[in-house]
Amino acid sequence: MNSKSTNKSNFFKITIENIKRPEISALFAFIVVFIIFSIFGWDKNFVSLMGASTWINYAASVGLIAFPVGFLMIAGELDISVGAVLPASAMTLGILSGYYELPTWLGLILTLGMAFLVGLINGLIVTRTQVPSLIVTLATLFAVGGLTLTLAILFTDSTLVAYYAPDWAKYLFGTVYYGGFRSIVFWWLALTLIFFLFLHKSPWGNWVFATGGDLESARNAGIPTARLKIALFILCSVCTALAGICQVIQFNSAQSATNFALIFNTIISVVVGGVLLTGGFGTLIGIFFGTLTLAIVQQGINFTNIDRNLSNLIIGIMLLFAVFVNGSFQSLTSKVITSDGDDKDEKS
Amino acid sequence: MNSKSTNKSNFFKITIENIKRPEISALFAFIVVFIIFSIFGWDKNFVSLMGASTWINYAASVGLIAFPVGFLMIAGELDISVGAVLPASAMTLGILSGYYELPTWLGLILTLGMAFLVGLINGLIVTRTQVPSLIVTLATLFAVGGLTLTLAILFTDSTLVAYYAPDWAKYLFGTVYYGGFRSIVFWWLALTLIFFLFLHKSPWGNWVFATGGDLESARNAGIPTARLKIALFILCSVCTALAGICQVIQFNSAQSATNFALIFNTIISVVVGGVLLTGGFGTLIGIFFGTLTLAIVQQGINFTNIDRNLSNLIIGIMLLFAVFVNGSFQSLTSKVITSDGDDKDEKS
Amino acid sequence: KIKIAVIGGSANDGFWNIIKKGIDDAAEMVEANGGEVNYLRVPNYDNFGADLVTLVEQAIAQEVDGIASPVWVPDAQVPALKAAADKGITITMFNAGAQFKEELGALNYFGSDEYVAGVAGGQYLAKNGAKKIMCHIQVPGAVNLEARCQGVADGAAESGAETYILRVPANLDGDLAGTSEALKAEMIGDGNIDAIVTLAAWASDAASSAIDQLGKTDSVALGTFDMSPAVLDRISNGSQTFAIDQQPYLQGFLAVSTLFANLKFGTRIATQPVLTGPAIVDASNVDLAIAGVKLGAR
Amino acid sequence: MSENKTILELQGVHKSYGNIHALRDINLKVNEGEVLCLLGDNGAGKSTLIKILAGVHTPTKGQIFLDGKPKSFNRPKEAQELGIATVHQFGGTFPLMSIGRSFFAGVEPTIGWGPFRFFDRKTANRIAVESVQNFGITRIDDGDRKVGGLSGGERQSLAIARAVYFGARVLILDEPTAALGVKQSAHVLRIVNEAKKRGLAVIFITHQVMHALAVGDHFAVLIRGSVAADFKKGEKTREEITDLMAGGEDMSALEANIHA
Amino acid sequence: MSENKTILELQGVHKSYGNIHALRDINLKVNEGEVLCLLGDNGAGKSTLIKILAGVHTPTKGQIFLDGKPKSFNRPKEAQELGIATVHQFGGTFPLMSIGRSFFAGVEPTIGWGPFRFFDRKTANRIAVESVQNFGITRIDDGDRKVGGLSGGERQSLAIARAVYFGARVLILDEPTAALGVKQSAHVLRIVNEAKKRGLAVIFITHQVMHALAVGDHFAVLIRGSVAADFKKGEKTREEITDLMAGGEDMSALEANIHA
Numbered sequence A, B: 001m002n003s004k005s006t007n008k009s010n011f012f013k014i015t016i017e018n019i020k021r022p023e024i025s026a027l028f029a030f031i032v033v034f035i036i037f038s039i040f041g042w043d044k045n046f047v048s049l050m051g052a053s054t055w056i057n058y059a060a061s062v063g064l065i066a067f068p069v070g071f072l073m074i075a076g077e078l079d080i081s082v083g084a085v086l087p088a089s090a091m092t093l094g095i096l097s098g099y100y101e102l103p104t105w106l107g108l109i110l111t112l113g114m115a116f117l118v119g120l121i122n123g124l125i126v127t128r129t130q131v132p133s134l135i136v137t138l139a140t141l142f143a144v145g146g147l148t149l150t151l152a153i154l155f156t157d158s159t160l161v162a163y164y165a166p167d168w169a170k171y172l173f174g175t176v177y178y179g180g181f182r183s184i185v186f187w188w189l190a191l192t193l194i195f196f197l198f199l200h201k202s203p204w205g206n207w208v209f210a211t212g213g214d215l216e217s218a219r220n221a222g223i224p225t226a227r228l229k230i231a232l233f234i235l236c237s238v239c240t241a242l243a244g245i246c247q248v249i250q251f252n253s254a255q256s257a258t259n260f261a262l263i264f265n266t267i268i269s270v271v272v273g274g275v276l277l278t279g280g281f282g283t284l285i286g287i288f289f290g291t292l293t294l295a296i297v298q299q300g301i302n303f304t305n306i307d308r309n310l311s312n313l314i315i316g317i318m319l320l321f322a323v324f325v326n327g328s329f330q331s332l333t334s335k336v337i338t339s340d341g342d343d344k345d346e347k348s
Numbered sequence C: 001k002i003k004i005a006v007i008g009g010s011a012n013d014g015f016w017n018i019i020k021k022g023i024d025d026a027a028e029m030v031e032a033n034g035g036e037v038n039y040l041r042v043p044n045y046d047n048f049g050a051d052l053v054t055l056v057e058q059a060i061a062q063e064v065d066g067i068a069s070p071v072w073v074p075d076a077q078v079p080a081l082k083a084a085a086d087k088g089i090t091i092t093m094f095n096a097g098a099q100f101k102e103e104l105g106a107l108n109y110f111g112s113d114e115y116v117a118g119v120a121g122g123q124y125l126a127k128n129g130a131k132k133i134m135c136h137i138q139v140p141g142a143v144n145l146e147a148r149c150q151g152v153a154d155g156a157a158e159s160g161a162e163t164y165i166l167r168v169p170a171n172l173d174g175d176l177a178g179t180s181e182a183l184k185a186e187m188i189g190d191g192n193i194d195a196i197v198t199l200a201a202w203a204s205d206a207a208s209s210a211i212d213q214l215g216k217t218d219s220v221a222l223g224t225f226d227m228s229p230a231v232l233d234r235i236s237n238g239s240q241t242f243a244i245d246q247q248p249y250l251q252g253f254l255a256v257s258t259l260f261a262n263l264k265f266g267t268r269i270a271t272q273p274v275l276t277g278p279a280i281v282d283a284s285n286v287d288l289a290i291a292g293v294k295l296g297a298r
Numbered sequence D, E: 001m002s003e004n005k006t007i008l009e010l011q012g013v014h015k016s017y018g019n020i021h022a023l024r025d026i027n028l029k030v031n032e033g034e035v036l037c038l039l040g041d042n043g044a045g046k047s048t049l050i051k052i053l054a055g056v057h058t059p060t061k062g063q064i065f066l067d068g069k070p071k072s073f074n075r076p077k078e079a080q081e082l083g084i085a086t087v088h089q090f091g092g093t094f095p096l097m098s099i100g101r102s103f104f105a106g107v108e109p110t111i112g113w114g115p116f117r118f119f120d121r122k123t124a125n126r127i128a129v130e131s132v133q134n135f136g137i138t139r140i141d142d143g144d145r146k147v148g149g150l151s152g153g154e155r156q157s158l159a160i161a162r163a164v165y166f167g168a169r170v171l172i173l174d175e176p177t178a179a180l181g182v183k184q185s186a187h188v189l190r191i192v193n194e195a196k197k198r199g200l201a202v203i204f205i206t207h208q209v210m211h212a213l214a215v216g217d218h219f220a221v222l223i224r225g226s227v228a229a230d231f232k233k234g235e236k237t238r239e240e241i242t243d244l245m246a247g248g249e250d251m252s253a254l255e256a257n258i259h260a
């Protein structure tokens, strides 16, 4: 036990001192699963442009949302309302520009505006009340979901709408490029760059970390924490809406059903990416690879002979493993003694 | 703004001083929704023994699990793996005693044993690593869910099994008594009493609050926090298994799909019941009424003429409303300044 | 005053919103004759058996005179509905569970069993030359979905076609991109797949996108349960083979109207059971369907 | 000394948290080039007072004057921009951030322009490290180190260094020496005096008479939220001050009592 | 004094957190009826040392003797059961719990028997309130009040009162007066002396020379993890002690320096 706790805090100390980076372990996790599936999926062309496009497309559709969700987590908040905002925005565009045949640009603006509003509501409630964001966004998840369904049926008599976007919109949001890559992939890559600069280079990035690190000190340091959080909630909804837009334009059709799965997928990506659930720490590249890792496991399984029903099991184990690697970063919050003491408790 | 922040902390101060109790506001929320639905559901006999039994039955099936989930939340942890443990235990009993016709008592023991194991795993990982319980149980949620599906298909090559239990088991776990009340209701009421004594009267209850209030101080005070948490995780899985057992015996059939809705329902019940998501505070009676509130909102809709599509919207709003009432208790964690400061940020 | 309770599927399920329209329309006729209809739907399919039985109990609590209900989980529902019947409540069935009509002494049955519908789909594809069919289940373990794919498999087997049931992880449910890529991956992995059956309109949106990403629009047949504007558009422009239409509108409408008529006027349809489907919508009859869909009735 | 120009002035300031009145009718002057020692029992209202000056709280009643002009700070930021830097009793650093980033949180130095104004890591680290080393904490030389790796004393020093660096006109320290060893405390006291020499006004809160006497030019004692005494250096003996700090009780009695 | 019987003894105790050696070869005696003042710079290893005695950490090397018999505390509980009560530097109370429950956390008094041994609220509250009032904090009279409602000083006192109550043989206080006002500090010092008179062994950590001198019979100074000096009351002058507390540096120079 002695040696144990020693090694442990030893490892921690190292992580503290030479600022070991979560993206390293996320990259590591990514490489591991990639190799695994390359082996098991070889004879089914997992390793091919087309093969790659499957999980990269998927990663893009999740990653677009995982980034802002990650920002919120670093700032100490959660947003699970994305599960309802995605279909809501897809339906909005579908109904406005598809069913009512409004010009696309107008439909786009109104859709983004709707998302903006949801984010604003989330942000205001979270910052003005003492209610934890998990609960606030859980409530908006249900509310927005229910509203989408009701309005869809009210306006179109159906829970699904078809929408064929004009070519320019198709090229921008929903077409397939060489090798089977979708427009959304380029959005994702572009945002990866922009968000990287935002989080790690711009002053605002610093604010995000400070806010999540110690809310009160951040405010005392003159950081407008509340406005920052509201902005992040809005960013989160708007990015989700962008994903929704890409979806409806790509698939020419939108559905109103709440997408609960998305909630889990984004959180998994972010945490596998090494962001601290308790806030204050994380990296963009980490989230990037976290998303890719999830995507490979989710899609790669289809290239193997493994029983598909096992994929959930594998996702679970992969998640544990990845978080295990990152777990150490918790210690940065000087929780060393904690874990150490805990072991003791068990021993007996 | 001044007056605002003043009133606010004023209210807080009051809550701190005369230990205002969350069960009061939970009871309040319950009464309000009850009245609302009594009015709108009058002509559909919402207020009748049979009518009551429908939402009380529902409350019992959620409440059985909400209690231990609440304990964990008070102790500063979350358990969302219940969504997989419920179908897993139902399927286990169904397959063992139904498909393979093992004696019921053996099936029961093995089922509870399986749940015990899952709880133990959750507890060990959470206490031995730095990984937050939300993620750990998210992982086990997927793992157990996938395993259930795989094994079900492997053994019975169907995802659904039928099981007709002997009478004694029926009486104990799955029959309908006068007024349409199910056996599970009595389990729930019994556990309400036992758990009340546990949380508020026994020394262990004190440990739960202390552990959630300040983990390190609790350990230094000599409380075996790790073992306590492990025990609570086990309790949670076992209670979930009990609910699963009641279900399969009541309905003669088990389904293997992961029950994501249950996760949300238990968390909602607990939080509406006034338990602090951040841990350290909550009451059993609060959870009790929180569950009843959820149950009425979920089931009461069917006794009204409200368009069914609106149900999710209403649940969302009700949830926000209920949490608002309790939100104030967050302040007990001396976050007064925080909220106060936040307002300021927004103002500009 | 005659009260009728109708038990149905989740609000998130597009299929059931069409049934709902049938019910709502019938409800107007019912109300015109001084009756009342209450539509009870399960919140989701996560806890099917229990939720369905709870709804039956609610109907009983509401002292209705008749219940119209599908039977998905017989072991759970049949006893509950029997209990209702014993209380003198008239039962009529629709959408699923035809084989329990006698046991329940139900008034009649309207619908095409999920399984039967699956069989029809399987046969259609096999007849049109499909050798290997992939049947996609978005919520593994969900009873009604499993039944559909089982049907597809059996139906295809009759004509010697092989069926591969793909159960994607539940965390892809409703995820167009994820599902589309998953199906694409399967097709990349197994070039022999020459037909896909999806169990929801949105899933076939995903499937078709996957198919034309691989440029296999001509070589891979696509069939789906349920219809949506997009589905029908594809059928008419040839990028999708067919949609299995159980004519949910009729199921809801007939179940409610005939049940009420029986209770109020004592009328009774001689034909039993009444099969509303499966009707296969393909290029030949798509135009009519489109009109219906626009009105939310198909 | 009393000729020193007044920077901050409070007139009839009240602050109540709901039904408890933390501050009652506070009148106080803060002069440049002068150290104001704010003394008082636990719960006397010291932190509340400086939180008002730091813009964390707004007074329930009363006025604050800056250079004679009425001012109201609605947010910490505003106070900062007017050159008032504060080290609060708790927190003040970010365990998971690098020393440089933590030091400049909220006032990041940037290079580039327009949307491309990026955080200037080099400068930030250099300044941060320099300022901390001024406190005799020479072990800290890498601005990229995580604050979480520092000892309590080191962290405290980092927070103070930050305030000193940004305290253009007024420097407020709430019990800065509480967690510090004698050496670090001495450093802090030295810094305070240097700041004073540079013409800053310093507000210094402490429970240690020795520290108060070591730097204070001007003493204000709070008892149950109101100013019980306000005097210049040398006007009162150490014993008198001690008694006042104890909320007016006779400490000598108590001190005797210790060995009784 | 030195005839006093030794309760606790450390022999060659080492403790390292990974690659930093917080404690090196510590040899120390704690005698009953005696106050041992543990002095030292920030990061010297004081808290680490008492955490070992409190059973929070286990030493990497070395032995602990209780009444001459080798003992190893694997968990805080074990140390407690042997009558060693500790007030750690941080925390120690539970904001959301009642005073009574917080006071008895982990060692709840019960009435009834078997599975029906219930928490004895009345007794708990009575004892808790009494013990706290001993500290001159008479405002606290209701044991059901939430700890969250108390001032920092009041909370600290509550934590100390708890230790005093359970400290059957050894009482360990880690910087108990850091956050306290002079009055409260005086009370703490009084309590320490009373405990000593009752024959308890007290380990007292502080950064304030005055407090050390006020109660200490026996002084141990840690510098960078090892015992630099170990002497009895009166063997060294205040200046010498101050220098040692500063990690061996010449404070007088520094102190001069303050006004330089």
Ligand SMILES: Nc1ncnc2c1ncn2[C@@H]1O[C@H](COP(=O)(O)OP(=O)(O)OP(=O)(O)O)[C@@H](O)[C@H]1O
Residues within 6 Å of the ligand: B009, B013, B336, B337, D017, D020, D021, D022, D040, D041, D042, D043, D044, D045, D046, D047, D048, D049, D089, E149, E150, E151, E152, E153, E179, E181
């Ligand atoms: N956010 C708050 N909400 C309610 N009451 C508060 C709050 N902050 C302080 N108080 C109360 O106001 C009074 C003054 O508190 P303050 O922190 O200013 O005292 P202090 O002089 O700083 O004490 P210490 O020397 O212990 O730091 C105390 O009675 C305290 O309980």
Ligand SMILES: Nc1ncnc2c1ncn2[C@@H]1O[C@H](COP(=O)(O)OP(=O)(O)OP(=O)(O)O)[C@@H](O)[C@H]1O
Residues within 6 Å of the ligand: A009, A013, A336, A337, D149, D150, D151, D152, D153, D179, D181, E017, E020, E021, E022, E040, E041, E042, E043, E044, E045, E046, E047, E048, E049, E089
């Ligand atoms: N949990 C831990 N993990 C890693 N290093 C630690 C841990 N706790 C303390 N240390 C290191 O051990 C050394 C001694 O710490 P300790 O807290 O014992 O000092 P101290 O004498 O109590 O200082 P202070 O007077 O500031 O309380 C310090 O260098 C500190 O950084």
Ligand SMILES: [Mg+2]
Residues within 6 Å of the ligand: D046, D047, D048, D089, D174
């Ligand atoms: Mg203070």
Ligand SMILES: [Mg+2]
Residues within 6 Å of the ligand: E046, E047, E048, E089, E174
């Ligand atoms: Mg210490």
